[in-house]
Amino acid sequence: MANNLIIILGATASGKTKLSVRLAYDLKGEIISADSRQVYKGLDIGTGKDLQEYNINGFNMPYYLIDIINPREEFNLFAFQTRFYEVYSALIRRNSLPVVVGGTGLYLESIILNYQLPPAPPDQELRDYLQTKSIEELQNNLLAMKPQLHNKTDIEDKDRLIRAIEIEKARLRQPAEIFNRPNANATVFGIRWERSVLRKRITTRLTQRLEQGMIEEVKALHISGLSWARLDSFGLEYRYVSQYLQGQITYPDMFAKLNTSIHQFAKRQETWFRRMERKGITINWINGDDYNLLKESVIKYWND
Secondary structure, three states, rough: OOOOEEEEEOOOOOOHHHHHHHHHOOEEEEEEEOOOOOOOOOOOOOOOHHHHHEEOOEEEOOOOOOOOOOOOOOOOOOHHHHHHHHHHHHHHHHEEEEEEEEEOOOHHHHHHHHOOOOOOOOOOOHHHHHHOOOOHHHHHHHHHHHHOOOHHHHHOHHHHHHHHHHHHHHHHHOOOOOOOOOOEEEEEEEEOHHHHHHHHHHHHHHHHHHHHHHHHHHHHHOOOOOOOOHHHHHHHHHHHHHHHHHHOOOOOHHHHHHHHHHHHHHHHHHHHHHHHHHHHEEEEEEEEOOHHHHHHHHHHHHHO
């Protein structure tokens, strides 16, 4: 099958978005985001949308799957796949190079390995029943159905646990329908830095986001009607800034805890990418400051 999709992945603060936009510009492509939080409207600074980077040489690079739903709504892997294939098909029809960029490993893996997922609409009766269970009971329930669970965020939050169980029950009730999908044959590139450099980039970017108004963003989201619990569910920036705004931690504590958590998150992303490689997915790693090598490599694989 001919190569017809470029995926650029990397840990948070690796600079993958800027490189991807430049690549898409040079090769007449368009960007599809694979980020589980950037789909939400209003979660801008905290999720690192950096929409100014999509303007290159006065050209506004088209991008997709960013700012597509209200933060009160739910978004999941099935919804991502559905929307991704719609966008991907449209780009292929008009001969535009699809460049997927993101750090959400599960989303990326679902495209590369063509996960077949069953629709799993909300089951209120099941949700009400599961709400009566403890976190430990829910964890045991999920792990009994899915012993090889890798996305550990699913077992740390009760609402996510319940949704994960709901999806697994749907999967067991009905084998995934084989959808008539376009043949997406991805070549995958990874952006990486020496560990100490990435650590510095993470801390520097956190400082910049706070200066850009990240605290004010979280405050405005809460004023608009998002509960503290909902903001906490978005994790990282939204969790710790919410704690600061509620007076639960001081500003220095917030910065220290958030900085540490982002570093830990980057390590989890890297662990996921290594797991993808163990599953047989080839990731062509490029140093974050070597755009020319990235471009040359993409052209080579594309022509092959």
